[in-house]
Amino acid sequence: MSQPQIVFLDRDTLPVLVHRPGTPHQWIEYPASSVAQAAERLGAATVAITNKVPITAEVLAAAPLLKLVAVAATGYNIVDLEACRARGVAVCNIRDYAIHGVAEHTLLLMLALSRQLPAYRADVLDGAWQRAPGFCHFGATMHDLAGRRLCLIGAGALGQATAHLARAFGMNVFFVERRGAAQVREGYLDFDTALASADIVSLHCPLTDDTRHLIDAAALARMKPGALLINTARGGLIDEAALLAALQAGRLGGAGLDVLHEEPPRRGNPLLDVSLPHLIVTPHVAWASQQTMQRLAAQLTENIDAFLKGEPRNLV
Numbered sequence: 001m002s003q004p005q006i007v008f009l010d011r012d013t014l015p016v017l018v019h020r021p022g023t024p025h026q027w028i029e030y031p032a033s034s035v036a037q038a039a040e041r042l043g044a045a046t047v048a049i050t051n052k053v054p055i056t057a058e059v060l061a062a063a064p065l066l067k068l069v070a071v072a073a074t075g076y077n078i079v080d081l082e083a084c085r086a087r088g089v090a091v092c093n094i095r096d097y098a099i100h101g102v103a104e105h106t107l108l109l110m111l112a113l114s115r116q117l118p119a120y121r122a123d124v125l126d127g128a129w130q131r132a133p134g135f136c137h138f139g140a141t142m143h144d145l146a147g148r149r150l151c152l153i154g155a156g157a158l159g160q161a162t163a164h165l166a167r168a169f170g171m172n173v174f175f176v177e178r179r180g181a182a183q184v185r186e187g188y189l190d191f192d193t194a195l196a197s198a199d200i201v202s203l204h205c206p207l208t209d210d211t212r213h214l215i216d217a218a219a220l221a222r223m224k225p226g227a228l229l230i231n232t233a234r235g236g237l238i239d240e241a242a243l244l245a246a247l248q249a250g251r252l253g254g255a256g257l258d259v260l261h262e263e264p265p266r267r268g269n270p271l272l273d274v275s276l277p278h279l280i281v282t283p284h285v286a287w288a289s290q291q292t293m294q295r296l297a298a299q300l301t302e303n304i305d306a307f308l309k310g311e312p313r314n315l316v
């Protein structure tokens with residue numbers, strides 16, 4: 001019997017060592033793949049590894065031997081789950097690997113905006129401190145994190161890890177109930193109350209049909225004036241045009257984003273066309289520390305090895 005073929009469609013998206021599964025196999029990897037190339041390259045594959053290459057019904061139709069789609073990420077919205085189920089193809093993902101990296105990046109964005117890091121960095125480069133009449137240059141108004149109300153939308157591993165760090169800074173942390181929920185769980189705030197009272201709203205939920213544009217113009221209008229919005233989850237959670245309008249109108253104190261609705265933003269994005277001191281955009285790197293990526297790579301190998309041994313894990 002021939003060995004199962006494992007095809008990594010976008011190897012360059014995981015720039016760390018990936019150990020091969022211990023189960024006998026044939027390993028093929030490509031730096032990147034388009035959807036059309038994925039269909040060609042999975043023709044004899046038993047396992048497809050993808051980080052961001054969509055696995056569509058058309059791709060699956062071209063891969064008659066495929067048994068597992070191993071997503072090299074937590075989010076699996078790139079996979080047509082219904083088509084996979086119809087063809088008996090299992091799907092697994094990576095879980096809880098980025099609890100340190102993403103939580104730290106989330107706090108980084110909160111701190112940078114609260115302490116006005118971009119504005120003060122620009123002032124120093126412009127010579128404002130050098131021209132100051134005293135020892136200190138007073139520019140944009142800064143705030144401490146301690147004592148501020150942080151409302152977290154999403155109470156999974158990443159939301160919990162962020163809450164842990166935020167409490168260490170002395171923040172008052174609340175989780176947010178699902179929008180439109182009939183009942184509010186103990187320890188949670190209802191959606192509208194959270195938006196109206198939060199000093200900082202941070203997103204840690206998956207992108208689904210129900211959460212797409214969760215933060216739209218109406219939600220932004222309900223937010224407390226001067227509040228901060230942080231998104232290290234998925235770009236589609238926010239209506240980006242509405243966010244830009246709120247920032248330019250001065251309704252929000254700032255926004256820190258590690259994700260956009262389209263990545264990479266080759267066709268442009270209005271949030272990248274402006275230079276605002278209270279807007280920070282990082283290129284989807286909250287997960288990209290060496291330690292965090294290595295944990296992801298190890299779990300990816302473990303997921304595939306377990307499946308090939310008949311002990312599937314982390315199935316979605």
